[in-house]
Amino acid sequence: MAMPSKKPDPRSIDQLAIDTIRTLSMDAVEAAKSGHPGTPMALAPVAYTLWQHFLRFNPDNPRWPNRDRFVLSAGHASMLLYSLLHLAGVKDDHGQPAVSLDDIKRFRQVGSRCPGHPEYGHTAGVETTTGPLGQGCGNSVGMAIAQRFLAKRYNREGFPLFDYRIYALCSDGDMMEGVSSEAASIAGHLSLGNLCWIYDNNNVSIEGHTDLAFREDVAMRFKGYGWNVERVGDANDGERLAESFQNFIDDGEVPFLIIVDSHIGYGAPHKQDTAEAHGEALGEEEVRLAKRFYGWPEDAKFLVPEGVRARFDQAIGARGRKLSQNWYKLAERFGAKFPDLWVEVQRMDSGALSEQWDQDIPAFPVDAKGLATRESSAKVLNAIAPRYPWLLGGAGDLAPSTKTLIKDGGDFESEKSGRNLHFGVREHAMGAILNGLAVSGLRPYGATFLIFSDYMKPPMRLAAMMQLPVIYIFTHDSIGLGEDGPTHQPIGQMTQLRAIPGLITLRPADANEVAEAWRVAIHSKRPTALVLTRQAVPTLERPAHAGASGVRRGAYILADCETGDPEVILIGTGSEVSLCAHAYAELKKQGVRARLVSMPSWELFEAEDQAYRDFVLPPQVRARVSVEAASPIGWDRYVGASGERIAMMSFGASAPYNDLYRHFGFTVERVLAAAKNQIEKHKERSRESAEIVA
Ligand SMILES: Cc1ncc(C[n+]2csc(CCOP(=O)(O)OP(=O)(O)O)c2C)c(N)n1
Ligand SMILES: [Mg+2]
Numbered sequence: 001m002a003m004p005s006k007k008p009d010p011r012s013i014d015q016l017a018i019d020t021i022r023t024l025s026m027d028a029v030e031a032a033k034s035g036h037p038g039t040p041m042a043l044a045p046v047a048y049t050l051w052q053h054f055l056r057f058n059p060d061n062p063r064w065p066n067r068d069r070f071v072l073s074a075g076h077a078s079m080l081l082y083s084l085l086h087l088a089g090v091k092d093d094h095g096q097p098a099v100s101l102d103d104i105k106r107f108r109q110v111g112s113r114c115p116g117h118p119e120y121g122h123t124a125g126v127e128t129t130t131g132p133l134g135q136g137c138g139n140s141v142g143m144a145i146a147q148r149f150l151a152k153r154y155n156r157e158g159f160p161l162f163d164y165r166i167y168a169l170c171s172d173g174d175m176m177e178g179v180s181s182e183a184a185s186i187a188g189h190l191s192l193g194n195l196c197w198i199y200d201n202n203n204v205s206i207e208g209h210t211d212l213a214f215r216e217d218v219a220m221r222f223k224g225y226g227w228n229v230e231r232v233g234d235a236n237d238g239e240r241l242a243e244s245f246q247n248f249i250d251d252g253e254v255p256f257l258i259i260v261d262s263h264i265g266y267g268a269p270h271k272q273d274t275a276e277a278h279g280e281a282l283g284e285e286e287v288r289l290a291k292r293f294y295g296w297p298e299d300a301k302f303l304v305p306e307g308v309r310a311r312f313d314q315a316i317g318a319r320g321r322k323l324s325q326n327w328y329k330l331a332e333r334f335g336a337k338f339p340d341l342w343v344e345v346q347r348m349d350s351g352a353l354s355e356q357w358d359q360d361i362p363a364f365p366v367d368a369k370g371l372a373t374r375e376s377s378a379k380v381l382n383a384i385a386p387r388y389p390w391l392l393g394g395a396g397d398l399a400p401s402t403k404t405l406i407k408d409g410g411d412f413e414s415e416k417s418g419r420n421l422h423f424g425v426r427e428h429a430m431g432a433i434l435n436g437l438a439v440s441g442l443r444p445y446g447a448t449f450l451i452f453s454d455y456m457k458p459p460m461r462l463a464a465m466m467q468l469p470v471i472y473i474f475t476h477d478s479i480g481l482g483e484d485g486p487t488h489q490p491i492g493q494m495t496q497l498r499a500i501p502g503l504i505t506l507r508p509a510d511a512n513e514v515a516e517a518w519r520v521a522i523h524s525k526r527p528t529a530l531v532l533t534r535q536a537v538p539t540l541e542r543p544a545h546a547g548a549s550g551v552r553r554g555a556y557i558l559a560d561c562e563t564g565d566p567e568v569i570l571i572g573t574g575s576e577v578s579l580c581a582h583a584y585a586e587l588k589k590q591g592v593r594a595r596l597v598s599m600p601s602w603e604l605f606e607a608e609d610q611a612y613r614d615f616v617l618p619p620q621v622r623a624r625v626s627v628e629a630a631s632p633i634g635w636d637r638y639v640g641a642s643g644e645r646i647a648m649m650s651f652g653a654s655a656p657y658n659d660l661y662r663h664f665g666f667t668v669e670r671v672l673a674a675a676k677n678q679i680e681k682h683k684e685r686s687r688e689s690a691e692i693v694a
Contacts, residue, residue: 011295014052014238017308018044019294020087022267025079026290027301028107028114030281035108035116038265038277039171040080041290042235043200046260047080049241050167050198051088051316054249058320059090059312062098062125065349065441066327067320068164069127069143073136073180074171074200075117076279079107081126082114087304088312090125098124105302120439120466128439129466132458134177137197138429140168141183142436142444144195144255145412145421149392149442152417154341159334161327161345165194165249172205176214179458181221182429184255188226189424191414193252196245200235202264208275222257235262267293348390348441351469351525357387358519364511370538373574374475376511377532378403380518381445385409385419388522392437393445393471394421396430401534402447402475427452431459438468443522447473449481450490450531453497463527464502471521472529477507478629478648479664480575481534485654495633497529504603507531507628508551509558509577511539513600516551520604533575535657540581550598554605555616559584561593568623568675571597571638576627576646576666583671594675595621599638622685623678629666642681644674 025040051057056068072081082099090098097103099113106112113123117131127143130136143166150162174180187195199218203210219229228251230244241260248256265277268290282290288298297303335342347354360383364376385391385406392409395402399420410418423430423446430446437444446456453460453474463470479489497505504526506517514532521528540558542548550556559581560566568587572580577598587594597616599605605613617624617638624643626635632647639645646665653660661667 013307013311016305017311018048020304020308021083023296024083024104026287028079028104030287032108033281036076036279037282039077042262042264042266043080045236045238049238051084053242054245056323058324059088059317061324062090064324066162066164069166071127071136071140071168072118073130073168073174075130078118081118085125088316092124129462133173134179135432136168137170137174137180138183138432139436140166141187142433143440144192146437146440146442147194149417168197170197171200172210175218179428179432182426184225187255192255195255196248197257199259200262201259202262204264204275206278227255227257229257232260235260354388361515364539366541367539370536372534372536373508373514373532374403376514380515382407391443392419394423395447396423396427397425398448402473404447404473427455431456434470435459435463435468438470445471445473449476450474450493451488453493461500464500467526469524470527474529475532476534477531479652479660480657482657483654486651489652491648492631494630498602502526504528506601507574508600509598510537512548513551516548520552537575538578551600553608554601555597555599558598559596565621566595567593567679569595569621570625571599572627573599580627582668586672623682625674625678644678
């Protein structure tokens with residue numbers, strides 16, 4: 001492998017290419033009058049060395065499944081990545097440049113492929129969305145787990161179908177965030193020898209010198225996690241950088257941290273090594289002086305000197321094309337020899353489902369005692385898993401409680417690559433790892449108590465933004481968890497999850513709704529949260545109650561009055577549906593025309609057309625009661641300002657759950673009273689408005 005020289009000749013094409021990355025980044029930020037120039041200027045040689053000499057990546061086909069992954073966890077340095085994508089000539093799905101020079105000129109503007117921070121799905125070659133510090137680090141661990149899982153399942157003697165590596169570039173901020181510590185800890189535990197983090201140790205963050213808040217010994221910390229650690233004392237020392245990357249590749253046993261000492265804003269005479277170089281345009285004069293320092297034409301803007309693109313093409317381009325061509329040939333031979341496995345790989349790669357994946361999902365018989373929805377979920381998960389081999393996941397040390405083990409799925413451990421992941425008590429990293437697994441084509445799920453979804457919101461919202469079909473299994477979903485008390489009882493969590501655009505929440509009422517909820521989740525191209533009970537809930541009688549397939553529409557009429565409009569509509573979710581069903585039966589007995597609506601998913605209901613929504617909740621029927629043992633926020637949308645919401649107005653308490661339901665007013669009597677109040681109230685109102693009209 002050609003190593004770059006230690007002190008590149010200032011006129012060498014490699015130095016010219018490095019300085020092109022720097023100047024493109026400076027010019028783009030200057031034009032936008034916003035952005036982060038300092039870190040691309042400092043890290044240009046690091047990224048250049050990696051991309052040109054090591055990264056196995058075909059610019060013509062950035063989706064090549066066996067490509068090395070490059071994650072810019074320090075997403076604010078986005079111009080570093082955009083410059084690389086541009087200069088390496090990376091193509092999008094239509095064979096067009098992933099990033100044109102025009103995109104760079106319109107950095108951070110409407111319609112540009114160069115938004116402020118790298119966005120997955122928006123710019124070809126961007127492996128994951130980064131910007132919230134630490135997330136990319138977490139994602140990279142998921143990617144590394146994915147590679148090992150894929151290698152274990154599909155590689156055969158003489159067929160190393162998946163042998164790629166994962167590189168992540170991290171800043172001081174990444175290192176300070178807790179999620180990267182969680183992720184590094186589990187990466188060390190799992191001996192992920194395919195993972196390399198490059199830590200940009202520039203001693204500067206937004207408020208100034210990192211001494212203000214961060215003096216820990218990062219090298220010692222990572223050694224403690226079981227990583228190999230190397231130091232490169234000068235970010236401009238291409239030879240030493242190359243040596244470290246080679247050591248990572250040669251080692252391959254445990255994750256690898258390369259600590260690189262760099263100078264933020266390298267070459268800017270007044271701003272180098274200062275926080276000002278981090279997040280604002282350098283200013284015209286400073287840019288001019290920095291260009292003079294690089295030996296660059298001072299007035300040139302967005303200049304790509306002749307030979308620079310060709311240089312990328314000769315190195316990363318030629319290498320990547322050759323490797324990927326060879327890989328596709330290998331894949332063809334693999335397909336001939338292992339046709340079933342190859343079908344799987346192709347299905348996975350295209351995001352398709354495995355054949356007959358839902359054939360074994362059971363129908364649950366009516367059962368007054370019933371079972372907890374976490375229990376029925378376990379049965380459904382284990383009916384799906386054998387037919388869906390790239391479905392994998394685990395819990396944050398709560399598998400026995402969340403019921404999320406795949407039987408006979410094997411463990412994913414240091415020496416094992418099974419389907420049951422053990423995240424340990426690391427919910428935040430779990431969320432980020434799930435995203436890394438999902439962008440790698442696997443179908444991941446992660447589980448914990450609903451209350452601890454609080455610990456993983458950042459990666460959940462990124463999953464929604466990236467439209468990743470991650471499945472979250474959140475159990476112990478209300479005061480119904482009982483004795484553990486208010487610290488463990490979720491109140492506002494449903495509201496918070498419903499506020500994440502693009503996340504589908506599902507709170508199924510019984511075992512058959514759970515089966516449908518899983519069907520929705522598996523079919524979904526977006527993240528889905530299954531919200532499940534700890535306590536048993538009855539399995540409702542169907543078809544006396546409507547079939548559970550209505551779950552797909554978010555809300556459906558479970559039981560209705562025989563004729564005409566109902567006088568009142570009861571709307572419940574999850575464990576409160578059976579409560580409403582009892583109230584409905586009682587109302588019916590008393591001759592009241594009631595409708596019972598199960599509403600497991602607001603998002604799916606909102607996606608239905610107005611006609612269906614009006615069919616379920618006719619606008620003329622104003623007497624409405626919602627019942628959900630959680631925050632009332634948002635329910636006025638469905639019951640109206642004059643409807644009644646039976647909800648939690650405070651934190652919960654520690655007691656047996658039946659007592660808590662009574663204590664907090666989740667009783668048949670209360671629902672009955674609310675229904676009758678509503679009927680009276682709206683009768684009165686229609687009388688009043690009739691009088692006004694008369
Ligand atoms: C979770 C999170 N918190 C805060 C920020 C805002 N922010 C962006 S960069 C940064 C720190 C910059 O320092 P460093 O990470 O060392 O990056 P450098 O300037 O050295 O490139 C902060 C606080 C963020 N992007 N993500
Ligand atoms: Mg820094």
